[in-house]
Amino acid sequence: MGLAYALQQLINGITLGMIYGLIAVGYTMVYGIIGMINFAHGDVFMIGAFLSLIALSGLASLGITAVPLALAITLVFAASLAALYGWTIERVAYRPLRGSFRLAPLISAIGMSITLQNFAQVSQGARVKPLAPLLPGGLVLTRAGGFAVQLSWMQIAIAVTTVFCLGVFTWLVTRTPLGRAMRACEQDLKMAGLLGIDTDRTIGVTFVIGAALAAIAGLLFLLYYGAIDFYIGFVAGVKAFTAAVLGGIGSLPGAVLGGLLIGLIETFWSAYFSVQYKDVAAFSILAITLVFLPTGLLGRVDVEKV
Amino acid sequence: MAAEDAMPLLAVRRLGMRFGGITALDDLSFTARRGEITAVIGPNGAGKTTAFNCITGFYRPSSGELSLTRPDGGSYALAKMPGHLIARRAGVARTFQNIRLFAGMTVLENLLVAQHIPLMAATGFGILAILGLGHYRRAERQAVEKAKSWLERIDLLARADDPAGSLPYGAQRRLEIARAMCVDPVLLCLDEPAAGLNPSETAELGALLLRIRAEGCSLLLIEHDMNVVMRISDHIVVLDRGRKISDGTPAEVRADPHVIAAYLGEDDESADDLAPEVVP
Structure with missing residues (x-):
């Protein structure tokens, strides 16, 4: 066992961490631009998982069973519908409160989170929804003392999808005028407006991108665990939020790094100590990090804007 | 006239x-x-x-x-x-008493942000650019050209890729004016x-403002x-x-x-x- 077992945990932890990272990007992006924690973000992830399940069942009943094709269609379907959710949430629940006191949008976000959970519960039922494994099997990397280190096709698919999405996202933020506008708004919203950037639209686009990434994470979660319910958004949301804070809220590479760390901590703790206390481990490490690095691992000390 | x-x-x-x-x-x-x-x-x-x-x-x-x-x-x-x-x-474009550059973005990017509107129009509001269509490349090239011509005028061309926040104070002031001018303002x-500038920087600033006026x-x-x-x-x-x-x-x-x-x-x-x- 020993090394092989640890290697297996590393693979599992990175897979889980990638899903957290995708969600965390949405938290950190919204925080960066309007300084608010979007508590409904985890529930957009849950909606994305349900949309994926609906799309996969629909495609199966239409006879489209080629796995890569079905996954690609599902990904586009879930990401675009969830993007619409994200845009609507911002438009309805947050934009009217801009310029209000700081807690108002936060409370509105909690309300939105509960609304989405109940919406999913009422429309889809409260029971756990299973999905038959789409990509069974995998590669056996190495065998040691009766323990086989396996890299499943599913884990490869998750890694490829995540790296691809984050690649597109990074290109969008660093290379396009839209990304430039987002970064400008993140640094000084009012000034960006004075230079002619439509800040409301830019904020809307931020929510759209965050929601699309969360929905992709929802699809990956559904594929990985094979079961979802209306409550998954809460736990995954809190974990991803923790990841964003751990990496340094407002920092995009920090969100991904934080996601990977939380995934690894959880997995290794479950493997070597106890599954019941895995969340305690993750949150304790968050608390310890924040005591010594209050801005997170990659966060910068923010100069208060005048 | x-x-x-x-x-x-x-x-x-x-x-x-x-x-x-x-x-x-x-x-x-x-x-x-x-x-x-x-x-x-x-x-x-x-x-x-x-x-x-x-x-x-x-x-x-x-x-x-x-x-x-x-x-x-x-x-x-x-x-x-x-x-x-x-x-x-x-x-109408403006600058502030306290400098409000996008400190974490490069000098060049600061000037490109000010040209966001024509650039976004050329990208078909993001959609065409993703598909690689439209006049986006040409528009981007023009925007960079214009930014560089301003950097030349304010003597910051060599620092185009440095973060704006790392420039000395006087240079940040000039960059702010150049950024405002990239909006193509009438006013x-x-x-x-001139706040906080030394006498020679102030003289340069006066010359820059007169040149901006001369350009209409x-x-x-x-x-x-x-x-x-x-x-x-x-x-x-x-x-x-x-x-x-x-x-x-x-x-x-x-x-x-x-x-x-x-x-x-x-x-x-x-x-x-x-x-x-x-x-x-």
């Missing part, structure tokens, strides 16, 4: 701004003419920055009108426009551009450095405690007893600023 040069560009009529019980601006009227440098001066707390904030959409004025003449002869009512449209449609509003952009300027104001302004408006107390050419303002009283009455330091200019 003289007649057209003297056309009013910005008309401020009976502008008032109150914050709770405090009247920051009271019944302020003046005109900034096309192709001129108009300076707004006055002791501290006179309401200069408040007037600027109203003109550039930072504040909604409590009363009064602001109208900016359009190229076609009509006018924009600035007091009723949202902030981003004041920059985009009406063509550039500068709030104390009108300027509205708040400035405490009387040497700069008297040397480059075509027209000066003097405020004191929210009201206009004088309005005219530098020579007229310098000789106006109200102005001298306002500066002498305020404190010795401001009076010293003006005094050498008053005594011939």
Whole structure:
């Protein structure tokens, strides 16, 4: 066992961490631009998982069973519908409160989170929804003392999808005028407006991108665990939020790094100590990090804007 | 051309701004003419920055009108426009007393952000660019070209890829002006551009502002450095405690007893600023 077992945990932890990272990007992006924690973000992830399940069942009943094709269609379907959710949430629940006191949008976000959970519960039922494994099997990397280190096709698919999405996202933020506008708004919203950037639209686009990434994470979660319910958004949301804070809220590479760390901590703790206390481990490490690095691992000390 | 040069560009009529019980601006009227440098001066707390904030959409004025003449002869009512449209449609750009560059972005990116509108239009609002269609490449090249021409003028071309926040103070001031100019404004509003500059930087700044005027952009300027104001302004408006107390050419303002009283009455330091200019 020993090394092989640890290697297996590393693979599992990175897979889980990638899903957290995708969600965390949405938290950190919204925080960066309007300084608010979007508590409904985890529930957009849950909606994305349900949309994926609906799309996969629909495609199966239409006879489209080629796995890569079905996954690609599902990904586009879930990401675009969830993007619409994200845009609507911002438009309805947050934009009217801009310029209000700081807690108002936060409370509105909690309300939105509960609304989405109940919406999913009422429309889809409260029971756990299973999905038959789409990509069974995998590669056996190495065998040691009766323990086989396996890299499943599913884990490869998750890694490829995540790296691809984050690649597109990074290109969008660093290379396009839209990304430039987002970064400008993140640094000084009012000034960006004075230079002619439509800040409301830019904020809307931020929510759209965050929601699309969360929905992709929802699809990956559904594929990985094979079961979802209306409550998954809460736990995954809190974990991803923790990841964003751990990496340094407002920092995009920090969100991904934080996601990977939380995934690894959880997995290794479950493997070597106890599954019941895995969340305690993750949150304790968050608390310890924040005591010594209050801005997170990659966060910068923010100069208060005048 | 003289007649057209003297056309009013910005008309401020009976502008008032109150914050709770405090009247920051009271019944302020003046005109900034096309192709001129108009300076707004006055002791501290006179309401200069408040007037600027109203003109550039930072504040909604409590009363009064602001109208900016359009190229076609009509006018924009600035007091009723949202902030981003004041920059985009009406063509009013501004800088602040405290520097507000996007410190974490590169010098070049700061100038590209200011050209966001034409660039986004060329990308078909993001959609065409993702598909690699449209005139995006050409538009981007033009934007970079324009940014570089400004960097050349303000002598920062060599630092185009450095973070804006790493530049020395004087260079940040110049970059801020260049960024505002990349919006292609008809009216550039500068709030104390010479603050904190050394004499040689101030002289460079004066030359830059005169060159901007020569290129056809009108300027509205708040400035405490009387040497700069008297040397480059075509027209000066003097405020004191929210009201206009004088309005005219530098020579007229310098000789106006109200102005001298306002500066002498305020404190010795401001009076010293003006005094050498008053005594011939």
